[in-house]
Amino acid sequence: MAFLELRYFSDALRKHTSANVILPEVGEPPYPVLYLLHGLSDDHTAWARNTSIERYVEDLPLIVVMPDGGRGFYVDAKEGFAYGTAIGTELPDRIERTFPAKRERTGRAIAGLSMGGYGALRLALTHPDRFCAAASLSGAVAWGSSPRADLNPRQGAEWTRIHGANPTGTDSDLWHLSTACPDDTLPALHLDCGVDDFLIEANGAFHAHLSEKNVPHEYEEFPGEHDWAYWDTHISQAITFVMAAMAAD
Numbered sequence: 108m109a110f111l112e113l114r115y116f117s118d119a120l121r122k123h124t125s126a127n128v129i130l131p132e133v134g135e136p137p138y139p140v141l142y143l144l145h146g147l148s149d150d151h152t153a154w155a156r157n158t159s160i161e162r163y164v165e166d167l168p169l170i171v172v173m174p175d176g177g178r179g180f181y182v183d184a185k186e187g188f189a190y191g192t193a194i195g196t197e198l199p200d201r202i203e204r205t206f207p208a209k210r211e212r213t214g215r216a217i218a219g220l221s222m223g224g225y226g227a228l229r230l231a232l233t234h235p236d237r238f239c240a241a242a243s244l245s246g247a248v249a250w251g252s253s254p255r256a257d258l259n260p261r262q263g264a265e266w267t268r269i270h271g272a273n274p275t276g277t278d279s280d281l282w283h284l285s286t287a288c289p290d291d292t293l294p295a296l297h298l299d300c301g302v303d304d305f306l307i308e309a310n311g312a313f314h315a316h317l318s319e320k321n322v323p324h325e326y327e328e329f330p331g332e333h334d335w336a337y338w339d340t341h342i343s344q345a346i347t348f349v350m351a352a353m354a355a356d
Contacts, residue, residue: 108129108130108131108132108161108164108165109129109130109132110127110128110129110130110155110161111127111128111130112125112126112127112128112151113125113126113127113128113201113205115201117193117197118197119188119189119190119192119193119196119197120188120189120190120193124174124175124193125151125174125175126151126172126173126174126175126198127151127152127154127155127172127173128170128171128172128173128202128206129160129161129164129170129171129173130170130206131164131167131168131169131170133166133167133168134167134168135168136207136208137207137208137209137210137214138168138169138170138206138207138208138209138214139168139169139170139208139209139213139214139215139216139350139353140169140170140171140172140199140202140203140208140209140214140215140216141169141170141171141172141216141217141218141346141349142172142173142174142194142198142199142215142216142217142218142227142230143160143171143172143173143217143218143219143223144173144174144176144181144194144217144218144219144220144222144223144224144226144227145173145175145176145219145220145222145223146219146220146221146222146223147178147180147221147222147247150175151173151174151175151176152173153173154173154342155173157335157338157339158335158338158339158342159339160173160342163342163343163346164346167346167350169346169350170202170206170208172198172202174193174194174198176190176194176222176223176226177190178222178265179191179269180222180225180226180229180247180250180251180269180270180279181194181195181219181222181223181225181226181227181229181230182226182229182251182269182270182278182279184268184269184270185267185268185269185270185271186268186269187268187269190226191229191230191233191278194226194230195230195233195234195237196234196237199215199237212236212237212238212239213239213353214353215237215238215239215353216238216239216240216241216242216349216350216352216353217230217231217238217240217241217242217349218241218242218243218244218342218345218346218349219242219243219244219246220243220244220245220246220338221244221245221246221247221306221333222247222250223246224242224243224244224245224246224247224248224298225243225246225247225248225250225251225281227241227242227243227246228241228243228246228248228281228284228285228296228298229251229278229279229281229284231294231296232281232284232285232287232288232294233278233284235288235289235292235293235294236292238294239294239295239352239353240294240295240296240297240348240349240352240353241294241295241296241297241349242296242297242298242345242348242349243296243297243298243299244299244300244337244338244341244342244345245299245300245301245304245306245310245333245337245338246298246300246306246310246313247306247309248281248298248306248309248310248313249281249309249312249313250266250270251270251274251277251279251280251281252274252275252279252280252281252282252283253273253274253275254272254273254274254275281313282313282316285316285317285320285322286320286322293322293323294352295323295348295349295352295355296317296322296323296324296325297324297325297326297345297348297349298310298313298314298324298325298326298327299326299327299328299329299341299344299345300328300329301328301329301330301331301332301333301337302328302329302330302331303330303331303332304331304332304333304337305333306333307328310326310328311328314326325348329341
């Protein structure tokens, strides 16, 4: 297994950026790819520094790509960087030009934690022709579904710059995206959250929404908080889910 840092110029971001990549040494190429997204306060090194992700995938024929998503929520900001395009479209194209990766929907899945959990769901639902599965761990699933009057002025300005003053019904809104995606292209969806996580209420509400709208998905709650102990414990389950979805798609 090889671990490397990919440094490249992003046309979407108009700047140099990075992604960590794990390459398998089992199975035969081309390999499926899991794009693994970080949270709001992290960068592309977070998964490797805080979990045993290398050990969890060492026996799998799977490429893992961990990009730098800044603080961009993996959307094309109303004012700012186009992280939605950079991670959802540009990066897979680059990975498939550079590494022995599958080039079809069945070979692409996406997962993440917190902001990255939101981003994984959003990118899969806005690009259902590109990703066949998405997994969210402790996802910030409600952050693009309504105005955020609860934020302090600095946070509110950042949030509005990215999502707009009222993102309800837009491509930032997971509630909207989950019902707008055609049934025949809907990615396989998995969500989980710790019962002591401050995002548990939002995750439960999104699960209820998906169930009410008959959107197929998996949802689980486990002991745990919004921390790396939880994500290190449960990332293996997310990997198992996306691997099964890619094999079945």
